[in-house]
Amino acid sequence: MVWRKPGLAVFAIIFGGGAMAEIAGEEKKSGSGFMSRETQAMQADDTSNPGMFSVLDGERLWREPVGPAMKSCASCHGDAEVSMRGAAARHPAFDETSGKAIDLAGRIKLCRRDKQTAEPFPRGSEELLALTTYVGTQSRGMPVAPPVDERLTPSRENGKRLFEARIGQLDLSCASCHDDNWDKRLGGSPITQAHPTGYPIYRLEWQSVGSLQRRMRNCMVGVRAEPYEFGSQEFIDLEAYLNTRASGLAVETPGVRP
Amino acid sequence: MTARALINAPKTARKGDIIEIRAMIAHKMETGYRQGPNGQMIPRDIINRFVCTYGGAEIFSADLFPAVSANPFIAFSTVATESGTITFAWTGDDGQTQTATAEIAVN
Incomplete structure (x- = not known):
């Protein structure tokens, strides 16, 4: 086994290699930093980033009046470039109504159901992805800023537990790769630090x-x-934990990944 | 029909400059080799032809095949000769042609 730092080796010997450290601040790096130059260039230029089609779709949906009240997102929120700036950086956030953490896509679904009184788009649908990408891109360049909110603590703690729990027939946790081996490769592909930026x-x-x-x-x-x-x-819960883990890294939506 | 296309071409150039033109269109490029959830083959639906004209003259064209990825991205270069319109046309298996244009001022 190759150790990154001597200090880590000492740490691992003391603790029998069981518990590994979280990624230190100066080593923290977005997934795009692991990619080839070509993929990075594809993401960086809005006319070569295919995620921009989703942004354009989202922009159209943002202005489209729906439901019996014929309300669009813009009817309440106005210009997304102003009102949605930072929204993606602070989600998952705490939802007062349900008393639980909610992610950005979930928030958009709720808004569509309760405020626009329209049929919400299902998870994974092109429409929900488009709106989420459009709202997400308004935070581009801003640091991920998980809200200081104690009510999110149980969610984050459960997310951390799930992140570190070994699962599946291969008996691996998220942390087995993304905390402990992020500087190595898996099947030729770089293992990243799993920052959802x-x-x-x-x-x-x-x-x-x-x-x-x-x-x-x-x-x-x-x-x-x-x-x-x-x-x-x-x-x-995993998203809530990942966002605290990625805190301070810049939002890149829409990212391009291999 | 206006294409959902992203064009990157310089707005201005000096006469004789070599300019790079990049064009990407939203298209699923269904290969015709995939099965749907019901086991039925998904019919092929791709863009099979791309043509770019500059001031009415064809400067670049390409035949596309099922191996080309979704949202095909095409980049090429040309020489800026005169002010005018650069036209992009993508023709699909359904025979429909989608177009986009960009203006360039050459001095």
């Missing part, structure tokens, strides 16, 4: 835009575990 992302493998939950389901299938359902509390 670019979501929803355009994934070249998918040939489309997809959510963080879809990406996490991929990883769960990869370790041969049964993935959680879209929109499940487990995923929201």
Whole structure:
């Protein structure tokens, strides 16, 4: 085994290699930092980033009046470039009504159901992804800023527990790769630190835009575990933990990933 | 029909400059080799032809095949000769052509 730092080796010997340290601040790096120059260039230029189609769709949906009241997102929130700036950086946030943590896509669904009184878009639908990408991109460049809110603590703690729990036939946790081995490769691909800064992302493998939950389901299938359902509390809790973990990194939505 | 396309071409150029033009269109590029959830083949639906004209003359064209990814992105270069319109046309398997344009001022 190759150790990153001597200090870490000492730490591991003392603790028998069981518990690994979280990624230190100066080593923290977004997923885009692990990518090839070509993929980075694709993400950086809005005329070559295919995620921008989703942004354009989202912009159209933002202005589209729906429901019996014929209200659009813009009817209440106005210009998304102003009102939605920072929204993605602070989600998952605490939802007063349900008393639980809620992610950005969940918030958009609720708003559509309760405020626009329209049929909410299902998770994974192109429309919900488009709106989430459009709202997400308004925070581009801003640091991920998990809200200082004690009511989110149980969610974050559960997310951390799930992140560190070994699952599936391969008996791996998220942390086995993304905390302990992020400087190595898996099957030729770099293992990243699992910072959800670019979501929803355009994934070249998918040939489309997809959510963080879809990406996490991929990883769960990869370790041969049964993935959680879209929109499940487990995923929201994981997202809440991941956002505290990624705190301070810049939002990149829409990210491009291989 | 206006295409959902993203065009990157310089708005101005000096006569004789080599300019890069990049064009991307939203298209699923369904290969025709995939099965749907019901086991039925999903019919092929791709863009099979891309043509770019500059001042009415064709400067670049390409035939596209099922191996080309979704949202095909095409980049090429040309020489700026005169002010005018650069037209992009994508033709699909359904025979429909979608177009987009960009203006360039050459001095």
